[in-house]
Amino acid sequence: MNKIFETPLYPYARSADQDVAEPVRHKAVVVGAGPIGLGAAIDLAQQGIEVVVVDDNDKVSWGSRAICFAKRPLEILDRLGCGHPMVDKGVVWNQGKVFFDTRQVYDFNLLPEDGHEFPAFINLQQYYFEEYLLNRLRELETEGASIELRGNNKVLKVEDKGDHTTVLIDTPEGPYTVEADWLIACDGAASPIRSMLGLDFVGRIFEDNFLIADVIMEAEFPTERWFWFDPPFNKGQSALLHKQPDGVWRIDLQLGWDIDKEEEKKPENVIPRLKAMLGDDVKFDLEWVSIYTFQCRRMEKFRHNRVIFAGDAAHQVSPFGARGANSGLQDTDNLIWKLKLVIDGLAPESLLDSYDVERVHGADENILNSSRSTDFITPKSDISRGFRDAVLDLSEHYEFARPLVNSGRLSVPCTYDGSALNTPDALPGGPERSRPGSSCSDAPLDEGYLLQRLGNDFTLMAINTDAPAELEESGIKVGSLSLYSEALDPALAERYLGEAQSAVYLIRPDQHVAARWEKFDEAATRAAIRRAIGKE
Amino acid sequence: MSLTLTPNIANADDFYAELLAIHEGRSKAESDALNARLILILANHIGDRAVLREALAAASQVANEET
Ligand SMILES: Cc1cc2nc3c(=O)[nH]c(=O)nc-3n(C[C@H](O)[C@H](O)[C@H](O)COP(=O)(O)OP(=O)(O)OC[C@H]3O[C@@H](n4cnc5c(N)ncnc54)[C@H](O)[C@@H]3O)c2cc1C
Numbered sequence: 001m002n003k004i005f006e007t008p009l010y011p012y013a014r015s016a017d018q019d020v021a022e023p024v025r026h027k028a029v030v031v032g033a034g035p036i037g038l039g040a041a042i043d044l045a046q047q048g049i050e051v052v053v054v055d056d057n058d059k060v061s062w063g064s065r066a067i068c069f070a071k072r073p074l075e076i077l078d079r080l081g082c083g084h085p086m087v088d089k090g091v092v093w094n095q096g097k098v099f100f101d102t103r104q105v106y107d108f109n110l111l112p113e114d115g116h117e118f119p120a121f122i123n124l125q126q127y128y129f130e131e132y133l134l135n136r137l138r139e140l141e142t143e144g145a146s147i148e149l150r151g152n153n154k155v156l157k158v159e160d161k162g163d164h165t166t167v168l169i170d171t172p173e174g175p176y177t178v179e180a181d182w183l184i185a186c187d188g189a190a191s192p193i194r195s196m197l198g199l200d201f202v203g204r205i206f207e208d209n210f211l212i213a214d215v216i217m218e219a220e221f222p223t224e225r226w227f228w229f230d231p232p233f234n235k236g237q238s239a240l241l242h243k244q245p246d247g248v249w250r251i252d253l254q255l256g257w258d259i260d261k262e263e264e265k266k267p268e269n270v271i272p273r274l275k276a277m278l279g280d281d282v283k284f285d286l287e288w289v290s291i292y293t294f295q296c297r298r299m300e301k302f303r304h305n306r307v308i309f310a311g312d313a314a315h316q317v318s319p320f321g322a323r324g325a326n327s328g329l330q331d332t333d334n335l336i337w338k339l340k341l342v343i344d345g346l347a348p349e350s351l352l353d354s355y356d357v358e359r360v361h362g363a364d365e366n367i368l369n370s371s372r373s374t375d376f377i378t379p380k381s382d383i384s385r386g387f388r389d390a391v392l393d394l395s396e397h398y399e400f401a402r403p404l405v406n407s408g409r410l411s412v413p414c415t416y417d418g419s420a421l422n423t424p425d426a427l428p429g430g431p432e433r434s435r436p437g438s439s440c441s442d443a444p445l446d447e448g449y450l451l452q453r454l455g456n457d458f459t460l461m462a463i464n465t466d467a468p469a470e471l472e473e474s475g476i477k478v479g480s481l482s483l484y485s486e487a488l489d490p491a492l493a494e495r496y497l498g499e500a501q502s503a504v505y506l507i508r509p510d511q512h513v514a515a516r517w518e519k520f521d522e523a524a525t526r527a528a529i530r531r532a533i534g535k536e
Numbered sequence: 537m538s539l540t541l542t543p544n545i546a547n548a549d550d551f552y553a554e555l556l557a558i559h560e561g562r563s564k565a566e567s568d569a570l571n572a573r574l575i576l577i578l579a580n581h582i583g584d585r586a587v588l589r590e591a592l593a594a595a596s597q598v599a600n601e602e603t
Contacts, residue, residue, distance in 0.1 A: 390572035400580040 005127040008058040009134055012152035018176040026052050027343065029167055029180035031155050031193060034061065035126065036311030036328035037186030038133035042080045043336035045140045045147035049343060054169055058151030060130035064212040064288040067123045067242065067250050068322035072413040072439060073329040074118040079455045082136040083118065086129065090122030091243050096225035098405055102232055105396035115491035116442040117449040121410065123244045158183065158196050158307065165306050182339060183307045191313035197304060203297020204371065206318060208378050209255040210292050211264060214248050215274065217284035227407040229392055233276035238377050248287060254378065261291045294318035294374065296367045303356045310335060315363035320373035320408035323366040330414060331359050337509035341533055346475045351534035354421050362414035369409045376406035413439040416512060423515035423528040429499025430516055440511045443492035450492065453481050455511045458529065465502035467520040473529040508532060539590035
C-alpha cells in the first residue's frame with residue numbers, strides 16, 4: 001500500500017543556489033507548497049514571473065484536512081489549468097439531511113443554479129487536491145515556465161531589506177540563503193514566518209474538540225451531507241458524515257472541551273464510537289484519526305512591505321462552511337495579477353495595499369460566518385442552546401425555521417464592496433449580483449462558458465452594444481468580448497443585464513467586476529482602468 | 537412600518553389567559569423551550585428586520601432599567 005500522501009513527490013535535490021558565494025536573487029519566492037502556495041506559484045508562472053517554491057516537506061497533505069471545495073475556487077483552479085481533474089475525481093453533491101436527537105428533521109437540496117460550468121461543491125481529499133496542483137506545476141515546468149519546487153527546504157529566517165527579503169533555508173545538506181524581490185508566505189496556520197517577523201495573529205479559540213476520522217467503507221449511505229445535532233450516539237454533541245472519492249467517508253464527532261485527547265484517539269475508543277454511529281454490521285477501516293480544536297483569527301495586515309501572507313498563514317477559520325482553502329485561493333487570485341503589474345512597473349506598489357483591504361474584508365466575512373456556525377453547533381450558554389433546539393424542533397414542522405439551522409454556511413465568493421479599485425456603478429437597472437466588486441458569475445455562451453473567456457488580463461465585455469476590440473491604457477492591454485442578443489443565453493442576460501438594454505463591463509484579471517456602464521465611453525473606461533490599477 | 541407599542545390586541549385578557557394556558561402543567565425547561573419557539577414563530581411572522589430590531593431594543597431597554 002503506497003498511498004499518494006506517503007509518496008515523496010518532490011524529494012530534496014541540491015539546487016545551484018546552494019553552490020554560489022553570493023545569494024541568488026529571485027523575482028518571487030513562495031514559502032509552503034500547500035494548496036495556497038501551489039496556487040500562487042502556478043498563477044505566477046502563468047503570468048511569466050520566475051518563482052521558486054520551498055517547502056519543509058516533500059509530500060502532499062497529511063491527515064484529515066479539507067474535503068469540500070466550492071464553485072468559486074474551482075473556477076479559479078480552472079483559470080490555473082487544473083479545475084477539471086478535480087471535478088472529474090471529486091464527488092459532486094447537492095443533497096443533505098439534518099438530524100436532531102433520534103429524528104431526521106428535514107432534508108435539503110442546494111438546488112444549484114443552472115448555467116455554470118462548475119458544480120456548487122465537490123468533495124475531494126486535500127491530498128488529491130494538492131496532487132492535481134502539483135501535476136499542473138510539473139506541466140508548466142515541462143512547458144518551460146520558470147517555476148521550481150524545492151522539497152525539504154525549510155525556511156529558518158527571513159529579513160526585510162527594504163527592496164528585497166533575504167531568506168535563510170535549511171536543507172538535509174545544510175543551510176543556504178536566497179534573496180527574494182517578493183516573498184509570499186503560504187506557510188500555514190502556524191506560520192513560522194509570521195513569528196519570525198514578530199507579527200500577531202489574534203482571534204478566538206473555540207473551547208471544543210472534534211474527532212475527525214476518515215474511514216474507508218463499503219456502505220449504502222447516499223452521496224449526501226448528513227449532520228446530526230445531539231444524536232443518541234454522541235449525546236449533547238454534534239456529528240457529520242460526508243462522502244469522499246474512493247469509498248472514503250469523513251466523520252466529525254464533537255467531543256467537548258474536557259477530554260483526554262490521547263485516550264480519545266486510540267482505536268479502541270474510536271471504533272466503538274464509529275460503530276454506534278454507523279451501525280454494528282458496517283465494516284470499515286480507519287484511514288486517519290485526529291483531534292482538532294478550532295479557531296477563528298487573522299493577521300491585522302496581510303502585506304508587510306515585500307512579505308505578503310496568504311491562506312491559513314494570514315487567516316484561520318473553523319472548518320464549518322469549508323472556507324479555509326476556498327478563501328486562501330481567493331487570496332492568491334486577488335494578489336498575483338497585482339503583483340505582476342507592480343513587477344512590470346505598470347502599477348504603483350500601493351496597488352498591493354488593495355490586496356490587504358480586499359482580502360481582509362474576505363477574511364472577516366469568513367470569520368463571521370464560521371463563528372456563527374460554530375456558535376450554533378456548540379452553543380455557549382443555556383439560552384443559546386434553548387434557541388438552537390427551538391430552531392431545530394421547529395424546522396421539523398415548519399419551513400420558516402430551516403434557514404436558521406446553521407451547520408455551516410458554505411463558502412460563497414466575496415464581493416469587494418467599497419474597494420478603492422471599483423468605479424461607482426453606472427449601469428441603471430443592472431443586476432445586484434454583478435455590481436462593481438463582485439466576482440463574475442458564470443453563464444453559458446454559444447460555445448463553452450463565459451468564465452473561460454475572462455481572466456488573466458483585463459477584459460471589456462460588451463453586451464448588445466459596441467466596444468473597441470482592443471484598448472491600451474497606462475501600458476495595459478485590455479481585450480474585449482462582444483456578446484449580442486441573438487446569441488445571448490437568458491442566464492447571461494439575467495446575470496449581466498437585468499433591466500438594462502445593454503452593458504459594458506470592465507473585468508479584472510481575477511474575474512471581478514471593476515466598473516460597468518450602459519454604453520462604451522472611452523474617457524470613463526480609461527479612468528476606470530487607471531483606478532483599478534491603483535493610479536487614481 | 538414601525539413597532540407597535542400601543543395596545544393592539546383585542547380582548548387582551550383572553551389572549552393573556554391563552555398564553556398562560558399553553559404553559560400549564562409544563563416544567564420550567566419545557567416552558568422555556570416553548571417560549572423560544574414562540575419568539576421564533578412571532579419573529580418570522582413580523583419578518584421586517586427594522587421592526588425586529590426595534591422590538592429587541594424595546595425589550596432590552598426595560599431589562600436595563602430594571603437592573
Ligand atoms: C479538519 C479540517 C477540515 C477542513 N475542511 C476544509 C474544507 O472542507 N474546505 C476548505 O476549503 N478548507 C478546509 N480546511 C482548511 C484547509 O485545510 C486549509 O485552509 C488549507 O490547508 C490551507 O492551505 P495553506 O496552503 O494556506 O496552508 P497549509 O496547507 O498548512 O500548507 C502550509 C505549507 O507550508 C509548509 N511550511 C510550514 N513552515 C515552513 C517553513 N518554515 N519552511 C518551508 N515550508 C514550510 C508546510 O509544510 C505546508 O506544506 C479544513 C481543515 C481541517 C483541519
